[in-house]
């Protein structure tokens with residue numbers, strides 16, 4: 001792998017509660033290369049969003065980083081003062097969230113928001129910024145951009161609004177975009193258009209994306225590599241083809257089995273019995289052991305680590321045979 005753009009090492013996040021700190025992220029490590037799309041997948045509560053939130057420096061109390069480090073282009077960013085982090089956000093790291101309306105100001109036109117973001121981060125005049133805003137809107141596939149630029153967010157459909165949010169994230173040509181469930185609120189046909197757009201932007205601009213989603217189908221279509229999270233840890237990581245065709249962790253295999261057909265994407269991950277444990281009740285040993293069909297006595301006692309290498313699973317009894325043809 002080339003020098004990583006983002007590297008997260010042994011990241012730990014706790015929530016300070018009345019009965020002491022609860023561990024929400026427990027030693028998460030991964031890297032993203034320039035231009036690469038890393039999918040981060042897992043059920044609700046796995047810690048996917050927390051990981052993305054920590055990378056963009058938006059973790060709020062009572063949550064806090066209690067260990068590990070985050071580096072962007074080699075520079076440590078997890079301990080930057082808030083002002084420095086604010087500058088970095090938007091300029092070097094962009095963000096796209098599930099609901100476009102939370103990222104857009106309802107009372108400002110799309111053009112005003114783009115121009116403001118561009119002039120905040122780049123030393124250009126308002127008229128140059130407007131020209132750039134127009135070309136960004138065209139680039140993300142907004143038809144009749146010259147008219148649309150002066151319209152308000154509510155005048156756009158959900159899919160078009162998400163395109164505007166992507167344009168906003170791209171304003172300062174950040175090297176990294178954190179996209180948290182960017183397609184979840186959209187119709188299936190629109191989802192495909194947005195994932196195609198994200199892939200094209202990565203290819204054409206060399207932007208890296210950390211794509212957070214509960215949907216293994218979106219990952220399979222979009223990501224280069226995938227990190228599977230469970231109960232605050234990465235339980236499997238590897239190239240998407242490898243992980244989807246030959247999952248090694250029984251949890252990943254369960255996620256794969258739960259991918260609905262392309263035409264029925266909205267089915268939930270309901271094929272693995274049981275639920276993600278609460279933070280105050282994470283089982284000893286492998287956190288997945290109560291739900292695992294391959295559980296052995298030692299799985300209840302020893303926490304498995306993620307082995308080094310391109311594709312690895314934190315499992316004492318990994319699946320080694322292809323599960324999917």
Ligand SMILES: Nc1ncnc2c1ncn2[C@@H]1O[C@H](COP(=O)(O)OP(=O)(O)OP(=O)(O)O)[C@@H](O)[C@H]1O
Pocket residue numbers: 015024042043044045046047048049050051061062063214278279
């Ligand atoms: N402010 C908070 N206080 C206490 N616990 C929190 C807080 N925010 C998140 N958590 C806990 O941290 C864990 C990880 O949350 P996170 O939002 O990262 O999960 P996720 O995998 O992104 O799930 P989802 O898809 O539902 O967003 C969960 O157990 C959640 O309950």
